[in-house]
């Protein structure tokens with residue numbers, strides 16, 4: 156996936172914020188010769204080489220594994236930018252990696268792949284600047300990313316790696332496009348689209364944020380361009396209703412729901428007064444029809460010409476010209492002064508036969524609904540302001556109490572109908588039902604559903620993307636490139652610079668553009684627009700299933716073996732881009748019978764952002780960017796992994812802390828030193844066994860539910876208990892090494908080997924806990940105020956003084972009696988009593 160802005164993590168000042176490697180930090184305790192530290196550099200390399208050589212994490216479709224034991228865990232694949240990995244990438248990757256390793260040790264068959272989303276603008280911009288072919292720079296970046304990712308010890312099946320810019324991959328992206336085209340879901344149109352003057356390309360609506368280009372932040376213009384669009388609107392209802400099946404966060408589902416923007420209402424026909432045609436409007440409030448006192452059309456509405464009378468023509472033309480210069484955002488800004496002009500024409504309100512004036516105004520968009528509205532100023536604030544400004548009549552038709560009264564602002568609430576003929580007295584909801592029926596009976600309207608979702612502007616006027624596999628033949632019109640000719644490869648160009656004319660640099664390569672029609676043999680021209688950056692990521696999770704298949708995009712048995720994706724982890728910034736587009740493609744593929752599920756991603760988790768120290772966003776200008784390479788180099792891969800998981804819950808944003816990572820490194824060093832003790836086969840003490848079984852219970856349940864930070868905290872409790880022992884007990888240590896393995900796999904492999912285990916620990920059997928052994932021993936602790944017993948509580952044996960004091964302070968009766976006072980002195984007798992001494996009580 157592409158980050159919305161490029162983040163440069165190659166920052167020379169990085170150590171000024173992250174600090175030098177721990178062993179050289181001034182002020183750290185002097186490291187005694189016998190206080191050895193984890194030799195992570197050696198261990199990391201050793202085990203990474205072992206996994207690579209033995210293909211430890213390769214997975215095949217073993218038919219003996221029952222379906223409920225097959226799991227597909229997916230990371231949002233990265234865009235291989237020249238900046239390399241940033242610390243946000245390993246966060247999600249570590250989370251899924253721990254989860255996958257945990258599942259494997261619990262007997263699951265796990266598909267966990269990685270690849271690269273490698274078409275996109277930065278490589279092309281780099282080519283423009285330096286004249287280096289995007290393929291060369293992209294391949295270099297991928298190489299760098301792969302090395303960085305491997306240095307963190309993730310358990311990917313690298314045999315399944317894919318890159319979306321490889322012809323072997325985009326052959327199938329083009330194949331899917333042709334399927335979509337055959338289904339009538341891709342069409343060409345000359346429409347006004349969002350144009351980024353800086354990127355010199357058209358953009359999809361989803362790529363425009365607050366009127367600016369999602370990628371570069373430039374103000375977006377409107378431009379009339381020939382485009383390829385995908386009919387995502389045909390899937391609006393299913394994209395909406397199928398959200399209910401998914402285990403995604405409510406906030407993310409809501410973002411998709413709002414983007415799809417379904418509203419239920421009625422289409423109503425208003426005949427023009429001279430009888431030539433009707434204006435169709437969509438309204439969610441057909442119960443306010445009697446209050447429609449005027450109409451407003453978008454300046455681009457096709458009836459504007461017909462309606463405009465001679466006397467109003469000049470003003471109307473002038474207004475249309477001005478509107479053309481404004482963006483949709485400017486036009487629909489609620490705060491702006493309402494503008495508009497009267498066309499001189501009239502329509503008839505079909506419910507009361509009133510003659511009502513027709514205006515034009517730029518706050519009506521031709522792309523939304525029908526491009527025309529009935530204005531009900533009494534019950535819509537924008538219409539109210541417009542009517543006040545232009546002195547148009549305002550008729551109340553909804554009332555709180557069934558009587559008419561003066562309105563100072565529009566009343567948008569439901570109520571009781573007034574001034575509505577035979578419908579007077581009806582409640583809003585009842586009225587809505589009755590009026591739709593009434594309109595339908597008379598053939599002047601019908602129930603209707605409207606969506607905010609627009610068709611997906613799918614073509615880009617740039618070089619570094621998948622060529623759209625279509626031809627324009629003089630005789631046959633649009634002709635698809637025959638399937639057997641795919642992939643239609645990107646040709647070499649001399650110059651990558653976008654033409655800015657709305658055509659891609661491919662236009663200049665005449666011997667590529669000019670070709671023969673495969674149908675009739677006549678002169679034909681290739682489509683020169685390329686696909687948007689989102690195309691390749693719409694289906695990559697399918698290609699992982701069968702990445703080297705040359706005859707189908709993925710074999711049916713492999714699809715059936717693994718799909719759908721059980722867990723998908725990535726950033727929330729793709730809510731209405733990648734996640735909506737991929738669902739759309741998947742549904743089309745489902746409809747043509749080439750995939751076996753109607754949704755691709757059953758469960759989705761968005762990781763929180765990793766902020767700079769101090770809680771601000773990492774940025775080059777603030778000098779607070781942490782480079783993962785430096786962290787791995789200074790602290791080791793395991794410390795990096797564990798630290799990112801220990802920072803806080805996966806889903807929340809959290810600031811980086813140099814102290815924090817040093818602390819994790821010390822924790823790993825401590826584990827390493829314990830492992831150097833002589834191992835004992837004696838029976839471990841009860842107390843240690845109890846902590847062990849509590850740790851297995853907590854780490855198992857927390858890992859399963861992706862609560863990695865609390866699992867690590869429990870491992871720390873365990874390790875400190877080990878520190879209290881004079882011996883290292885084999886059975887206890889062995890269980891701990893297994894629990895540690897998903898989190899710190901390099902260290903765990905090494906410790907496993909030291910214990911005489913056969914590699915790889917990645918397939919060791921996860922330890923089980925004994926509920927009896929894990930059970931806390933309970934004791935009654937009494938709480939006193941000034942020596943008098945005021946409460947008691949059953950608590951687990953061995954709580955610390957601070958914990959006991961807190962329990963006493965939290966006790967409801969004690970709380971009440973203290974009435975907010977702080978005790979002057981607290982006496983704690985372990986496992987027995989807490990006495991709070993308060994002078995003033």
Ligand SMILES: [Zn+2]
Pocket residue numbers: 351352353354355368369370371372373
């Ligand atoms: Zn841009």
Ligand SMILES: [Zn+2]
Pocket residue numbers: 628629630631632634672673674675676677
């Ligand atoms: Zn032809």
